[in-house]
Amino acid sequence: MQETKNIVIHERSERRTRVRWAIVSLLFIAILFNYADREIWIVSEPAFAYSFGWSYSPTHLDALAIHNISLILFFWSLSYAIFNFPGGWIVDKLGLRKSMTTMFAIWSIFTALTAATFNFITMAIVRIVMGAGEGPVWPINSKVVKGWASRFDESKSFTLAGAGQAVGPVIGLIAGGILVTLFGWPSAFIFFGVLGLIFVAIWFFYVRDRPSEDSKVNENELAYIIEGKTNEEKEEKILPSKVNWKISARMIFGTQAGLGTLLVFLSFGYVLFTFLYWLPPLMFSTFAHTVEKSGLYSAAIDVALIAGFLGSGPFNDGLLKRFPDNKPLARRLGAIIPMVLMIVMVGLSYFTGKAHNLVGTAIFLGVGSGLMNLTVGSWAVNAVDLAPAGTSATVYGIYNGSLNFIGAFNAIIEGILFIRYGPVLAFTSSILFMLMFLGGYLGLIRKNTWERAMKYKEELSREAYSYLKG
DSSP: OHHHHHHHHHHHHTSOOOHHHHHHHHHHHHHHHHHHHHHHHHHTHHHHHHHTTSOSSTTOOOHHHHHHHHHHHHHHHHHHHHHHHHHHHHHHHHHHHHHHHHHHHHHHHHHHHGGGOOSHHHHHHHHHHHHHHHTTHHHHHHHHHHHHSOTTSHHHHHHHHHTHHHHHHHHHHHHHHHHHHHHOHHHHHHHHHHHHHHHHHHHHHHOOSSGGGOTTSOHHHHHHHHTTOOHHHHSOOOOOHHHHHHHHHHHHHSSHHHHHHHHHHHHHHHHHHHHHHHHHHHHHHHTOOSHHHHHHHHHHHHHHHHHHHHHHHHHHHHHHHHSTTOHHHHHHHHHHHHHHHHHHHHHHHHHHHHTTOHHHHHHHHHHHHHHHHHTHHHHHHHHHHHOOTTOHHHHHHHHHHHHHHHHHHHHHHHHHHHHHHOHHHHHHTTHHHHHHHHHHHHHHOOHHHHHHHHHHHHHHHHHHHHHHHO
């Protein structure tokens, strides 16, 4: 009896720990905060526009309000986009623990300071600094996948953490709408800023840069994480800055698959920011003329974003199991099929929107947003796969910076279209960028171009680490 008990205890002690999923869960919360703030700001637009004297009524967005709002969105988005580029490099330099702690503290402080703004200039300054602080969050996700995820779970790890992008808007729209209605628009920013600072402390004391440095990780989990990885990939090392940038640029701009992935990021960025920035104004202007109602309607549509993100990892990993010898085909199917269906859904929403059919528009845009996020486990993980050893955050920072750069101009372009052609046509015009997304996959990311890129990646990884040996 005692021998049996000892065996059971021994088996339990050998079970693989799950620290990697705890870090993914914390990253999910961080990304949730990142995107909740954006929607809080957007759902608060009618309230602070009226407070700042840009609109004559809190239930209406005048042309001046739309003009000023689109400009601030542009400044914030541009700051966020630009800081993705050095942000990824900072993450590679500082590691997961210090980079997230520093940047999250900055954006949480300036989230709270949004409540103290009182005109265009103060709002623009606060949002610009906050955008810079938020810049590295997606390169951090890439770094987590590269260092903490098993090769069997890359899509799941990335999309589970990234699902915060989908959950955040829902929470931001609902909580923001309620807080603005009950306590005024500054209250929502103070509330989420304080919560963010609490999270900073939790991340700093729990997270470590590498599995091998974390005493909570047992040998079984460490072996699972590094299984099948090259020597260069098992534990990313810190490269000299010039080497890091040079190797990253050669991978992205020196291969067809790298350029195709860049085109996919750019086009997806425009589509994503159309949903993030302009769905609440579409609901507000076309169907519901109160902050609370437009927030609730938009949140109901955004629930599909959650399903899309959560389904994206298993969907794309499942395709990879179905086509184990043809990863490019698996990734192409995981992106092309959902995007084609999304084009159909958004196209149909144009007709229901013009007819002022709220239910039909909500259904079509809800399904479309879910299909949009179903593609993430394909193109986003492609960017992680392409990164040579030691450059995972820098490469992703370049890609994601490009995505957000086009997102910044989305604020200007869609703002003009909203004023000149109305919310329905402005929103559905994003179909043009969905077609560009398909072009990136069909034209540049194919089996032969992908295989050439992977061989080049191995060469660059060896070259990068040779500088450290020298």
